[in-house]
Amino acid sequence: MIEYDSVTKFFGVGKNAVTANDNVTFEIKQGETAVFLGPSGCGKTTLLRMTNRLESISSGNIRVAEKNIMDVNPQKLRLSMGYVIQQIGLFPNKTIADNVAVVPKMLKWNKEKIKDRTDELLHLVKLDPKIYRDRYPVELSGGQQQRVGVARGLAADPEILLMDEPFGAIDPINRNQIQDEFLKLQAKLKKTIAFVSHDIHEAIKMADKIAIFKDGKLVQFDTPEVILMRPANKFVSDFVGADRALKVLGLLKIRDAINPHPKNIVQAESNAEETLKMMEEQGLKFAIVLKGDKVLGHVTPKLLKYEQGKLKDLAESFPEELGTREPLRDALSAMLLHDVMNFPVMDDDGKFAGTISYKNIQKAILELYADDHDE
Numbered sequence: 068m069i070e071y072d073s074v075t076k077f078f079g080v081g082k083n084a085v086t087a088n089d090n091v092t093f094e095i096k097q098g099e100t101a102v103f104l105g106p107s108g109c110g111k112t113t114l115l116r117m118t119n120r121l122e123s124i125s126s127g128n129i130r131v132a133e134k135n136i137m138d139v140n141p142q143k144l145r146l147s148m149g150y151v152i153q154q155i156g157l158f159p160n161k162t163i164a165d166n167v168a169v170v171p172k173m174l175k176w177n178k179e180k181i182k183d184r185t186d187e188l189l190h191l192v193k194l195d196p197k198i199y200r201d202r203y204p205v206e207l208s209g210g211q212q213q214r215v216g217v218a219r220g221l222a223a224d225p226e227i228l229l230m231d232e233p234f235g236a237i238d239p240i241n242r243n244q245i246q247d248e249f250l251k252l253q254a255k256l257k258k259t260i261a262f263v264s265h266d267i268h269e270a271i272k273m274a275d276k277i278a279i280f281k282d283g284k285l286v287q288f289d290t291p292e293v294i295l296m297r298p299a300n301k302f303v304s305d306f307v308g309a310d311r312a313l314k315v316l317g318l319l320k321i322r323d324a325i326n327p328h329p330k331n332i333v334q335a336e337s338n339a340e341e342t343l344k345m346m347e348e349q350g351l352k353f354a355i356v357l358k359g360d361k362v363l364g365h366v367t368p369k370l371l372k373y374e375q376g377k378l379k380d381l382a383e384s385f386p387e388e389l390g391t392r393e394p395l396r397d398a399l400s401a402m403l404l405h406d407v408m409n410f411p412v413m414d415d416d417g418k419f420a421g422t423i424s425y426k427n428i429q430k431a432i433l434e435l436y437a438d439d440h441d442e
């Protein structure tokens with residue numbers, strides 16, 4: 068856990084003084100990723116550098132695992148945190164492998180262990196160790212160097228990671244892949260991470276919580292969903308973008324909006340006539356045909372009129388399958404694309420889990436708004 072308690076940082080004195088961080092208070096819970104977000108110069112890097120005492124604190128306190136960092140030896144503190152710096156900062160005279168191994172060497176790991184760990188991390192950041200381990204930084208592209216920087220930060224398996232725009236120099240396709248890999252890794256390792264970014268998309272993707280800064284002040288600290296749907300002020304809403312409701316759709320999962328007990332379910336063995344009657348009585352324009360827990364397709368009154376067979380022979384199949392873990396955005400996209408307003412949703416085993424409609428999606432979004440007024 069990292070606690071920032073009224074943290075203020077001045078650079079310079081008198082007329083030329085700059086307030087890089089202004090009375091910042093929030094905490095990063097153990098195992099969570101907090102993304103520091105905000106425009107250039109808002110104090111993100113400075114806050115990170117104070118966290119491992121590369122920069123002094125003007126006033127306030129930072130506590131790590133409930134210990135005031137001023138009571139911890141700075142070298143020891145730094146060894147306990149992985150740090151990926153904004154400017155990459157590889158040692159030009161060391162090979163890639165030696166760059167990754169800097170902290171393990173300081174910690175006096177044995178050679179074998181260091182080599183295994185280095186290769187493992189180079190694989191992780193998609194740099195084949197056979198090709199890259201003995202090269203020097205100048206022989207790598209900027210994006211490749213940055214990946215070495217990430218590997219170096221992870222090398223000694225620290226509980227805490229400070230990452231300053233770690234993927235900033237990597238092209239969009241590779242960046243997406245590395246973000247995905249990193250998320251998978253984090254799901255297993257559950258590090259406590261302070262992650263600097265100025266990219267709202269990256270922040271939404273990587274963060275458990277987002278801290279948005281303006282001119283050194285913390286403007287809002289909350290989950291990506293809440294930041295998007297309930298921005299604290301105009302600065303935040305401008306920063307997250309006018310399409311913030313669409314961004315939320317990429318973040319919420321279908322299971323967040325699913326109707327687990329829909330009324331418009333009919334059984335494969337039912338016949339057309341009685342189903343039509345039932346649908347007319349209940350005013351259903353659309354029904355989903357199930358055989359056990361498998362979805363066969365859908366029927367409408369129009370389709371059933373003048374038919375006599377069983378629904379299993381009449382149902383029209385759905386053009387797309389949706390799963391509970393997919394983003395709501397995909398459900399909306401399927402609805403728009405196929406002009407179907409009600410889709411069945413499958414669980415991980417392909418069994419029917421419920422349905423999703425425009426209304427369900429809108430409700431899920433509005434609920435995020437609504438909480439605001441309850442508080």
Ligand SMILES: Nc1ncnc2c1ncn2[C@@H]1O[C@H](COP(=O)(O)OP(=O)(O)OP(=O)(O)O)[C@@H](O)[C@H]1O
Nearest residue numbers: 078079085087106107108109110111112113114265
């Ligand atoms: N060593 C320093 N001496 C004087 N001023 C500094 C120093 N380091 C940072 N600053 C100032 O403090 C403010 C915050 O800088 P910081 O590097 O933390 O911003 P940032 O949010 O990381 O920006 P970016 O997104 O461009 O990396 C800026 O106004 C910067 O000019």
Ligand SMILES: [Mg+2]
Nearest residue numbers: 111112113153
């Ligand atoms: Mg910075």
